[in-house]
Amino acid sequence: MGRIIVEVMPKPEILDPQGKAVRGALPRQGIDIFTDVRQGKRFELTVEGSVTQEALASAQAAAESVLSNPIIEDVVAVYEAPGESK
Amino acid sequence: MKVGVVTFPGTLDDQDAARAVRLAGGEPVAIWHASDDLRGVDAIIFPGGFSYGDYLRCGAIAALAPAVGSVIEAAGKGMPVLGICNGFQVLCESHLLPGALIRNEHQRFICREQELSVENTSTPWTNGFSAGERIVIPLKNGEGNFQASAETVAELEGEGRVVFRYSDLNPNGSINDIAGICSARGNVVGLMPHPEHAVERGFGTTGAGYRTGTDGLRFFTSVLSSLVS
Numbered sequence: 023m024g025r026i027i028v029e030v031m032p033k034p035e036i037l038d039p040q041g042k043a044v045r046g047a048l049p050r051q052g053i054d055i056f057t058d059v060r061q062g063k064r065f066e067l068t069v070e071g072s073v074t075q076e077a078l079a080s081a082q083a084a085a086e087s088v089l090s091n092p093i094i095e096d097v098v099a100v101y102e103a104p105g106e107s108k
Numbered sequence: 109m110k111v112g113v114v115t116f117p118g119t120l121d122d123q124d125a126a127r128a129v130r131l132a133g134g135e136p137v138a139i140w141h142a143s144d145d146l147r148g149v150d151a152i153i154f155p156g157g158f159s160y161g162d163y164l165r166c167g168a169i170a171a172l173a174p175a176v177g178s179v180i181e182a183a184g185k186g187m188p189v190l191g192i193c194n195g196f197q198v199l200c201e202s203h204l205l206p207g208a209l210i211r212n213e214h215q216r217f218i219c220r221e222q223e224l225s226v227e228n229t230s231t232p233w234t235n236g237f238s239a240g241e242r243i244v245i246p247l248k249n250g251e252g253n254f255q256a257s258a259e260t261v262a263e264l265e266g267e268g269r270v271v272f273r274y275s276d277l278n279p280n281g282s283i284n285d286i287a288g289i290c291s292a293r294g295n296v297v298g299l300m301p302h303p304e305h306a307v308e309r310g311f312g313t314t315g316a317g318y319r320t321g322t323d324g325l326r327f328f329t330s331v332l333s334s335l336v337s
Binding site: 032036039040043088089091093094 | 164206207210211212213214215255256281
């Protein structure tokens with residue numbers, strides 16, 4: 023089985039309240055070096071057999087049409103999960 | 109006149125929407141999300157709730173349901189469509205309306221009686237209001253922050269497609285205080301606040317007396333009068 027990773031992030035210009043809340047919580051754990059946190063999504067898409075160019079193209083299409091909303095999010099990466107071919 | 113109310117898994121306010129249609133004098137018709145049969149209705153309501161538990165993005169999975177495909181086709185022919193709260197999110201995710209709704213700026217769920225100004229009274233859902241009229245209906249959501257690109261906002265403003273604006277305060281960070289918008293043709297309207305929760309004396313918003321506010325009822329009487337005219 024092959025696996026494709028799709029990563030989606032809120033657009034830089036869009037406010038990310040979840041990331042902001044996480045950013046606010048970190049100093050309470052004594053972790054105070056991070057000036058900003060942004061939170062996105064990672065999807066893992068599994069196919070039978072190995073990951074083909076066609077499968078990557080389908081993952082790209084799914085990423086753009088369903089897994090992200092282009093008004094508020096960017097698809098930042100679509101790639102084969104490393105170490106899982108064969 | 110038959111008004112369809114679509115139920116998705118996780119929808120909460122379908123019964124209130126159906127009741128509002130009935131109180132306005134119409135016949136509510138239940139539409140199940142998994143069927144593409146709109147059962148001969150004259151108008152459609154996507155009610156509030158948390159379809160699919162807000163998984164992926166609010167309204168995103170519901171937007172792919174067979175019933176929504178039929179509604180997109182019917183809306184293209186001019187059928188009046190109203191999306192309330194999660195229903196508004198479904199309209200945006202299905203591209204019947206532009207823009208998107210993200211988490212409230214203050215990061216909290218909000219529930220309040222919200223004052224709105226009615227800015228467009230030519231839609232089938234607002235023809236019973238007067239332009240600039242202030243109304244009060246309940247607002248309850250965690251992700252009601254309307255966002256769109258600068259070009260889209262300019263287009264909405266320039267074409268008079270901002271139908272409702274938050275008027276006493278902006279409760280969620282929505283751009284330009286936008287509470288509701290409509291399609292270019294005007295037949296598709298979406299808003300975050302809930303008209304169906306203010307349709308009957310004794311159960312409405314705080315009006316002249318306790319729970320007497322029924323400003324929401326006119327959404328439903330408006331669409332019925334637009335259908336007969």
